[in-house]
Amino acid sequence: MRPDHLDETPFVKLSGVHKTYEAETGNVRALDPVSFGIDRGHIVSVVGPSGCGKSTLLRILAGIDPATGGQVVIDGQEISGPVPNMGIVFQRDLLLDWRNVLDNVMLPAELARANMDETRSRAVALLSELGVGDFLNRLPFELSGGMRQRAAIARALLMRPSLLLLDEPFSALDAMTRDQMNVILQRLQQHERVTTLLITHSIAEAVFLSDRVVVMSARPGRVLDVIDIDLPTPRPLSIREEPAFAAIARRIRLLFEKEGVLAA
Ligand SMILES: Nc1ncnc2c1ncn2[C@@H]1O[C@H](COP(=O)(O)OP(=O)(O)OP(=O)(O)O)[C@@H](O)[C@H]1O
Ligand SMILES: [Mg+2]
Known part of the structure; x- marks a missing residue:
């Protein structure tokens, strides 16, 4: 087996994945074509406004909801049904x-x-x-x-x-408990090294925990940017006050402001 750093293809690869829900009352286009990868052992966060298709994306990745089009490849295999050996945590x-x-x-x-x-x-x-x-x-x-x-x-x-999917697992928690959970999850990841997709509404949580952040537009969700977070790990909570962290958080906020998702 090649060492991880020589892997050219990511462990998880989404290519042009899109979704339209069909209903008698009308179709809902939930996701425009979305493409990004998750390297083995990395955490990738998806951050975006409510209703932009984040949970839809997670369910497609888990193989429990079929995409309307596009391709999901996990460890070299295109998925066509529920993915075995997957951990999921919901809100x-x-x-x-x-x-x-x-x-x-x-x-x-x-x-x-x-x-x-x-x-x-x-x-x-x-x-x-x-x-x-x-x-x-x-x-x-x-x-x-x-x-x-x-x-x-x-x-x-x-x-x-082999894959951990977290759909806003901390959103019902108070701010202090949430910070604590971020630190605990990061510490656990230092030795578990499980490939993880984290869905969150929190820009700070996404930047703090992730190797890469996928920023999504309002519905139908499309990828506005994919940002690699090169901050050293493990990260103390105080990193959030440092200029390098603040610059990334600002970059994401500006994307949302430009889209009209956040008021400027
Ligand atoms: N089973 C379904 N049938 C029809 N429409 C659906 C279904 N599930 C989701 N949708 C629609 O798809 C869109 C995206 O929903 P989704 O739950 O993926 O959003 P989300 O980004 O996870 O939102 P939130 O941040 O509020 O959890 C919404 O407009 C929603 O109404
Ligand atoms: Mg959701």
Whole structure:
């Protein structure tokens, strides 16, 4: 196998992917042709206004919603249905109310009939690293929103997915918890190195966490720019106050202002 830095084609490649929803009440063009790549082990964020087709794009990438046209290639294979070994975290955590935290995280292992002892050790380690190691036996209702999302992230990572898809996983959290989750996710990524697509409305979150940011227009979404984030990693939260960070955030904001998505 070639070392990663010699890979010329990205692990995930979207080429001209577009989507029109057909309904009796009229068609909705959700996505204009969109193209970008995600290198192996990288985080790419998609940032764009509400309704521009971000979740649609994520569902197409997961293979759970067919594109109207274009091509999605993952690890050299064009996808034609649900992508195996993929982790997804949605805005709502979708934990099962009647299962404790550990049993919720273990659900994918049960479905895959994995080695339970080994996987349980990994579940416990992930939950500890995510800062909820003391809550393994608690039911979801006993957790705060941030803790529930941590459990959802542990569950998504449990089976070492080849692709992690995060659809606004932190948008329901308060600003301080969200910052904390950004730091935790970055730390986890330092050793998990899972190829990740993160959907977010937050310019700061996108720049902080990503190797690359895809900036999208209002519906029908099209790519306004793809920006490589060359800031060193790991990044402390204070990097957000540094000129290099602020310059990238400003560049994205100006794109939205020019499009009339944000008021100037
Ligand atoms: N199943 C569906 N059937 C018909 N139209 C849909 C369907 N899902 C999404 N749409 C439409 O496609 C467009 C894009 O929706 P999508 O959920 O992808 O946007 P989004 O960028 O994720 O928005 P948000 O930031 O609010 O989550 C919207 O206009 C929406 O109404
Ligand atoms: Mg969405």
